[in-house]
Amino acid sequence: MKVVFMGTPDFAVETLKAIYEAGHEVILVVSQPDKPKGRSGKLQPxxxxxxxxxxxxxxxxxxxxxxxxxxxxxxxxxxxxxxxxAFGQILPKVILDMPRLGCVNVHGSLLPKYRGAAPIQWAVINGEKFSGNTTMLMGPGLDDGDMLLKSEIELAADETGGSLFDKLAIDGGKLAVKTIEALDRGEITPIPQDESQATHVGMISKDMGNIDWTKPAVEIERLIRGLNPWPSAFTFVDGKQLKLWKATVVEKSGEPGTIIDVNKNGFIVACGDEALEINELQLEGKKRMASGDFLRGYSLEAGKRFVNGRD
Structure with missing residues (x-):
């Protein structure tokens, strides 16, 4: 089968790779323009x-x-x-109508839930038990085309945005190959999405990671996992940013944002409901490390409070 592939980031590579390795003829790849990277400004493909x-x-x-x-x-x-x-541009109808079998999109959610740019991170942040991929025949709107096939993945208890990204990328490649081959054989009947069930999610931004300690511990813990590895959840201590990479919900209480217990292995911070034991972190300008290692070089005491700014 002759395929034109459109995609840009790492997530899309696995789909391109799967199609290529399945023996289909990829006659053209369409991607976003190269962008400058680093201080040198050298263009990065x-x-x-x-x-x-x-x-x-x-x-x-x-x-x-x-x-x-x-x-x-x-x-x-x-x-x-x-x-x-994950191409990054919406295709006009004139392009959608070009290929014999249409334009097939691989989307990292179980549509019609989580239309939009960051379905993978939001699935973790919102505490979903399952996520997956959906292939669809593209329409003129955002992720609103008729569905073709789905694959479901159960989220692990410690699932991060990064780990789910990797799982869905590989799974999406397999689903894409299965879809185009079944479509070519005429074995798939496209199914319209139920618009009443559609949900939309926005882009992930860096400021989303600024922790509001008045929220329940379970929500903050999911935020930490969902924003791992980018852009990360963070708070501030002594005027420095402290990224939090791993935490565990514990049944303790106190003033939100206040350290209520410190031991050799870590420390516990009170939240709006329950508390978080911080297991892994990274102080501004330092390496990522276990909390116990951090405390051997940085003094934190019960009663100290984390804030959401440098002042």
């Missing part, structure tokens, strides 16, 4: 572009996929199907 270059697959990087020149460029490729995974 996207992860999808890197994979394509390593496997001698042609790459096209339009600034705007809707532009007339982009549309005309894609017309040259007579693909059976376009497969899209």
């Amino acid at each position: 996207t992860p999808v572009k890197e994979f394509a270059m390593e496997h001698d697959i042609p790459v096209y990087q339009p600034v705007k996929i809707r532009a007339e020149e982009s549309v005309e460029y894609l017309r040259k490729y007579e693909a059976d199907v376009f497969v899209v995974a």
Whole structure:
């Protein structure tokens, strides 16, 4: 099968890799333009572009996929199907109608739940028991196309945004191959999404990680896991940012944000409901470490309070 693949970040690489390794002919990869990185400002290729270059697959990087020149460029490729995974631009109808089998999108949630840009992190933050991938025939809106296939993954008790990302990336690749092959055989009947069940989630931002200690411990613990590894949950102590990487809910109480117990292995911080034992952290300018190791070089006492700013 001739495939045009559209994607940009690491998540999309696994889908491209699965299609390529399944023996399908990837005739073109479309990815976002390279972006400058670091102090040097040197342009950095996207992860999808890197994979394509390593496997001698042609790459096209339009600034705007809707532009007339982009549309005309894609017309040259007579693909059976376009497969899209985390591309980063919405495709116009003229492109959606090009391939014989349509444009198939791999989305990291169980649609119609968690439409939008960051479904993986939000599944952890919101305490979902299950997540998964959905393939769909793309429509003109955001993640609102008819569904094709789904795969479900149970979240582990210690699931992080990063670990779920990795699981769904690999699973999404397998589901994409299964989908396009079944679609080609005429074995799939697209199912419209129930709009009454649709939920939308926004982008993840750095300031989301600033911990509000008046919230219940269970919510803060999920936030810590959901924002791991990026952008991370954090608080402030002695004017320095303290990132929290791992914590455990405990049945204790006190003034929210206040340290209520310190021992050789760590410390406990009171929340709006119950408390958190901090297991792993990272002080500004230092390495990530276990709380016990941190306390051997930094003095924290019961009664000290964490704040949400440097002042």
